[in-house]
Amino acid sequence: MSAPALTRPAPAASPGRGPARRRRRRGGLAGAALGLLTWLVVLLFFFPVAWMALTGFKQEPDAATSPPRFAFSPTPAQYQSAIGKAGPYLTHSVLIAVLSTLIVLALALPGAYALSVAPVRKWRDVLFFFISTKMLPVAGAIIPLYVIARNLHLLDTLIVLIILYASMNLPIAVWMIRSFLLEVPIGILEAVKVDGASFGRQLRSVVLPLIAPGMAATALICFIFSWNEFFLAVNLTTSNAATVPVYLVSFQTGEGQFWAHLCAGATLACLPVLLAGWAAQDKLVRGLTMGAVK
Amino acid sequence: MAVLAGRGTDAVAWERARSRRRSRRRRLPLLPALVFTIVVTQIPFLLTIWYSLQSYNLYHPYTRHFAGLANYTLIFTDSIFRTALANTVVLTLVPVLASLLLGLGIALLLDRKVLGRGLLRTLVISPFLVMPAAAALVWKFTLLDTQFGLLNFVLGPLGAHHTDWINDHSKLTIITVLTWQWTPFMVLILLAGLQSQPGDVLEAARVDGAGPWQIFRSMTLPHLRQYLELGIVLGSIYVVQAFDAIFMITGGGPGQQTTNIPYYLYEAAFRGFDIGRASAMGVVVVAITIVIATFALRTISGLFSDQGMEGRL
Incomplete structure (x- = not known):
């Protein structure tokens, strides 16, 4: 309970420990897939925040469009007026x-x-x-x-x-x-x-x-x-x-x-x-x- | 003999006075915080109870009179209040459990060695930090709008072109926004729980040939239990008060579909100026919260250790 977040050394990191090393190699592909999944999930959660900040850089005609516009010329104008x-x-x-x-x-x-x-x-x-x-x-x-x-x-x-x-x-x-x-x-x-x-x-x-x-x-x-x-x-x-x-x-x-x-x-x-x-x-x-x- | 006894009582009295002085000295630094908290938080609650027993409308201050339990009869025979009560349960339980499960998944993913873990954690806590009122606006317009919203664009190929999420799926909308907001809270608590697991024990289990699922079920989950409980009770205490998202996105509607008790109370007090009736609702909210809080205090006192308090009393 007192372990500071994210600083506990993972056991696999200790050098020369046979089972740990073997496990890492075995989990290589699955590990990469899980890493990718982690990134996807986290980015999905973060997306609304990024979209908010991004839309703030749009001109009004670029903001509410169908389909939504991902490429546009950014302007600080909205931020300045806000x-x-x-x-x-x-x-x-x-x-x-x-x-x-x-x-x-x-x-x-x-x-x-x-x-x-x-x-x-x-x-x-x-x-x-x-x-x-x-x-x-x-x-x-x-x-x-x-x-x-x-x-x-x-x-x-x-x-x-x-x-x-x-x-x-x-x-x-x-x-x-x-x-x-x-x-x-x-x-x-x-x-x-x-x-x-x-x-x-x-x-x-x-x-x-x-x-x-x-x-x-x-x-x-x-x-x-x-x-x-x-x-x-x-x-x-x-x-x-x-x-x-x-x-x-x-x-x-x-x-x-x-x-x-x-x-x-x-x-x-x-x-x-x-x-x-x-x-x-x-x-x-x-x-x-x-x-x-x- | 007498002299000795006299000296003994003197010593005892002196000792007592000393300990009294000591405890007064120790109390002194605490008093400002304690008095401030009592005055600002307890007096209003007592007044809420007092107001709830009166017929009192700010528009007609001169007709104010003692009404006994009339306000309570009024709210419990009010079908909208019962709807609000049911909505409160749904709009609390579902987001709390959904964010707990999502949070557990994300915490497990983040507990592994993964590239850019620090950055990932920074990103994942953001929905919780973002001002709820601001997040509500972003969801309401840019994500959930019928015509230009991003969600309908993404779901378009699946045939959801013009879904009016906010009006046709209002509860789901509020639940989604609340879940999105509270998942990071659960991630933080559960991640702290996962990282407090003794690494060598897990390693030993692995060496002994335990599979990941076995380790998760028989070691991680029991260890996480108190963290899960803490997440549920603290989450419930906060989510039961949800107001920002409802106020900004649905306004309690359509009809009363997303009116929870805090929102209904707000309408009674600040649109109808019915102080008595709104106060009675306030008392009911408090009563509900006390039930949750009783569990909460028990859970927290489990986590709350006396470590470091030895030799200080």
């Missing part, structure tokens, strides 16, 4: 995702510390409380959230999504950071004293550098979930704080006729998260399973 139109939405999304992620990290690091390095007595109950909040559907809370936001004049503000996304990602971050902290040898952390103001400083100067890669992965995963969130964004914002998914809603009907523009906008919407996800892919599974699978 950046212009999506501008404010992208800004809102970046602000909300980054600020909520910072809040999450600031709350989760000390929280995870108190659940692993110097654990509180009921650390197990607290951990399961955190995870249980993740399991309750947003649909069960959306109505009071809407009414409260409305009464506090927070509808369509950045603040409401920053707070809600922070609460959405905090349990994941606590579990993830805790799993990283548990990998640090206990002796190194023993010097840290849980003691008021100096504790905060020690957390930053001693603990943080030790788990920096883990913190970065956690941040990327929080960013991904905030960026892609749809339900809360659509119901709680309209324009002043509308995020990228809300921008995409406008394509759902009328503008959906302009496929090249639609695909350019959709690709822009996906790009930050694709990059973040590719960067964090070794730690992705840990985030998705709240640290249960490494």
